[in-house]
Amino acid sequence: MATQANWACQAPAVNDNELRGSGLPRIIGTSAALRRVLGMVRMVAPTDATVLINGETGTGKELIAEAIHQSSNRSNGPFVKVNCAAIPAGLLESELFGHERGAFTGAVARSIGRFELAHGGTLFLDEIGDLPLELQPKILRVLQERQFERLGGASTIHTDVRVICATHQNLVEMIDEGEFRADLFYRLSVFPIELPPLRERPEDVRLLVCHFAMDYAGRMRKPITAIADQFMEALAHHSWPGNVRELQNFIERSVILSKGPVLTGSLSDLKYKQKASVPVTLEDAESSHILKTLRETGGVVGGPNGAAARLGVRRTTLISKMRRLGLKRGQSFAAPKPAEAQAGFGYTGDRPFEAFGIDERNSAGAGGHGFQYG
Numbered sequence: 152m153a154t155q156a157n158w159a160c161q162a163p164a165v166n167d168n169e170l171r172g173s174g175l176p177r178i179i180g181t182s183a184a185l186r187r188v189l190g191m192v193r194m195v196a197p198t199d200a201t202v203l204i205n206g207e208t209g210t211g212k213e214l215i216a217e218a219i220h221q222s223s224n225r226s227n228g229p230f231v232k233v234n235c236a237a238i239p240a241g242l243l244e245s246e247l248f249g250h251e252r253g254a255f256t257g258a259v260a261r262s263i264g265r266f267e268l269a270h271g272g273t274l275f276l277d278e279i280g281d282l283p284l285e286l287q288p289k290i291l292r293v294l295q296e297r298q299f300e301r302l303g304g305a306s307t308i309h310t311d312v313r314v315i316c317a318t319h320q321n322l323v324e325m326i327d328e329g330e331f332r333a334d335l336f337y338r339l340s341v342f343p344i345e346l347p348p349l350r351e352r353p354e355d356v357r358l359l360v361c362h363f364a365m366d367y368a369g370r371m372r373k374p375i376t377a378i379a380d381q382f383m384e385a386l387a388h389h390s391w392p393g394n395v396r397e398l399q400n401f402i403e404r405s406v407i408l409s410k411g412p413v414l415t416g417s418l419s420d421l422k423y424k425q426k427a428s429v430p431v432t433l434e435d436a437e438s439s440h441i442l443k444t445l446r447e448t449g450g451v452v453g454g455p456n457g458a459a460a461r462l463g464v465r466r467t468t469l470i471s472k473m474r475r476l477g478l479k480r481g482q483s484f485a486a487p488k489p490a491e492a493q494a495g496f497g498y499t500g501d502r503p504f505e506a507f508g509i510d511e512r513n514s515a516g517a518g519g520h521g522f523q524y525g
Contacts, residue, residue, distance in 0.1 A: 182352055182354055182355050184347045184352045184355075185352070185355070188215065188344060188346060188347075189218075191342075191344050192215060192218055192219055192222060192344070193222065195342045195344075196218075196219050196222035196223045197222075197223060197224060198223075198342075199313050200341045200342045201313070201314050201315070201316070201338065201339055201341045201342070202216070202219060202316070202341070202342045202344060203279075203316050203317070203318070203322075203339045203340040203341075203342070203343045203344070204216060204315065204316065204317040204318075204343075204344045205317075205318060205319070205343060205344070205345050205346065206317070206319060206345065206346030206347075206348070207319055207346075207348045207394055208319050208393065208394065208396070209349075209393045209394030209395055209396030210346040210347070210348060210349070210394045210395060211346060211394075211395055212277065212317035212319075212346060213232065213275065213277060213317065215344065215346065216273075216275045216277075216315045216317060217230060217275075219273070219315060220272070220273040220275075220313075220315070225271065225272050225273055225313055228269075228270075228271040228272025228273070229268060229269055229270075229271070229272035229273075230272055230273050230275065231265050231268050231269040231272065231273070231274050231275065232275045232277065233246065233247065233265050233274065233275065233276050233277065234277045234278055235276055235277065235278045235279055235280075235281045235282045236277075236278035236281040237278075240283045240286075243282075243283065243286060244286055244289070244302055245258075245262065245264070245302050246264060246265060247264050247265050247266055247286075247289075247290075248264040248266060248289070248299050248300070248301055249261070249262050249263045249264030249266075249267055249301040249302065249304075250262050250264075250301050250303050250304070251302065251303040251304040252303075253303065254301070254302045254303025254304070255302070255303070258303070261301070264301065266293060266299060266308075266310050267308065269310075269312045270310050270311055270312055271311055271312070272312065272313070273312070273313045273314075273315060274312050274313070274314050274315070275315050275316075275317070276290075276314060276315070276316045276317070277316075277318075278317070278318060278319075279316040279317065279318050279322075279339065280318040280320035280322060280325060280331065281320075282331075284330065284331070284332070287331070287332045287335045288332070288335075290335060291332070291334060291335045291338055293310070293314075294314060294335075294338050294339075297309060297310055297311065297312075298310065314339075316339050323336070323475075324472065327465075327467070327468045327471050327472070328464070328465075328468060348391075348394050349394040349395055349398065350390045350391060350392075353387065356386060356387045356389075356391070356398065357386075357387055359395065359398060360378065360383060360386050360387075360398070360402060361378070363398070363399050363402040363403070364378060364402055364405075364414050367402060367403050367406040367407075368406055368409075371406060371407065373406055373409055374411075374412050375406065375409055375411075375412055375413070375414045376412045376413075377412060377413045377414065378413070378414045378415075379414065379415040381415075381418070382405075382415045382416055382418065385418045386398070386401075401420075404416070405417075434476055437472070437476060438476045438477075440462075441458070441462070441469070441472070441473065441476070441478060442478065444458045444461050444462055448461065452466055452470060453466040
C-alpha cells in the first residue's frame with residue numbers, strides 16, 4: 152500500500168508567501184526562477200514601458216501581464232485582454248481600433264475598440280506573433296504616437312494606454328522569414344521577460360500539486376486530506392510539456408475521479424505522455440535536422456541543391472539560424488548523439504533526483520514553488 156503524504160504541513164508554504172502583499176496576490180512561490188521573473192516585474196511595473204513576455208504555452212504569460220498591471224500606477228484603470236490568434240484577421244482591426252457606422256457591411260452602429268477601452272489602463276495583446284502583417288504598421292503607430300482612427304472614421308483619437316504583449320513564438324525568426332516587422336519588434340521588446348517552462352523548475356511541482364489539489368478539493372467538496380507518495384513522485388518526475396496548465400488540468404481531473412481521502416491518479420497516463428513526447432528541446436531538433444541536411448549536401452548552404460533550398464528557407468535565413476544555434480559553416484558534421492543521451496531525463500519510476508539535474512539534498516524542504524496558471 153502506498154504511503155500517504157499529508158499536505159497539512161505543506162499548506163503554510165503555499166499560503167505564507169514572502170511575495171504576498173507586493174501587489175501580486177495570485178502569484179505564489181519562492182523558487183529562484185520565479186524570483187527572477189518577479190524581480191523583473193517589480194522593476195518594470197512602475198514605468199510605462201512596453202513589455203514583451205515570451206514563454207511556452209501554459210507558463211502563465213497572462214498572469215504575469217496582469218501582475219505588472221496590478222503593480223503599476225495604472226492598477227485602478229482597466230486591464231483589457233485581446234488574443235490575436237483567436238480573432239479572425241478580417242475582424243481584428245475593428246476589434247482593436249473600433250469602427251464607425253457604415254464602415255463595412257453589417258456595421259450598423261459605432262463600435263469602440265480595445266485601445267479606447269483600455270484608456271488609462273493596460274492593453275494585453277496575447278499571441279502577438281499571430282498579428283497579421285498588414286496590421287502591424289497601425290500597431291506601431293499607436294505605440295509611437297499614441298493616436299489612431301477608427302475604421303471608416305476621419306477623426307484622430309488620442310489614447311493613454313500601456314501595452315503588454317506575449318507570445319510563444321520566436322519573433323526574431325519570424326523577422327528573418329518576413330512574417331513580422333523588425334521595427335515593431337524593437338518597439339515591443341523594450342523590456343522582454345522570459346518565462347521558464349515547468350521542466351526547468353522541477354522543485355516547484357510538489358507544492359503546485361498540493362496547491363491545486365487543495366483548491367479543487369475545496370471547490371468540489373471532496374474529503375481529500377493527503378496525496379499518495381507514489382503518485383506525487385510520478386508527478387514530480389514528469390516533464391510536463393504543457394507546463395503549469397497541463398499540471399493544473401491533470402490535478403483537477405484526478406480530484407474529480409478521487410473516491411477517498413488520499414489523492415491518486417492514473418500513472419499510466421503520465422507514462423504514456425512521457426513516451427509520446429520528444430525528450431529534446433526545439434533547438435536540439437532544429438540543430439539535428441539542419442546538420443542532417445548539411446551532411447547530405449556536403450556542407451553546401453546556398454545554390455539550387457544546397458541545404459537552404461532543401462529546407463525551404465532563404466540562404467541568409469539558414470545562416471542566421473545556424474549562428475543562433477551555434478553551428479559553424481565548414482565544421483565537421485558528425486552524427487549527433489542519441490537523443491536519450493543528450494536529454495538526460497525521462498521518468499522510469501526509479502531514477503534518482505540526480506538524473507534530473509536536481510540535488511536531492513538541496514531540494515528537500517526548499518519550499519519554492521511557482522505561480523498559479525490562469
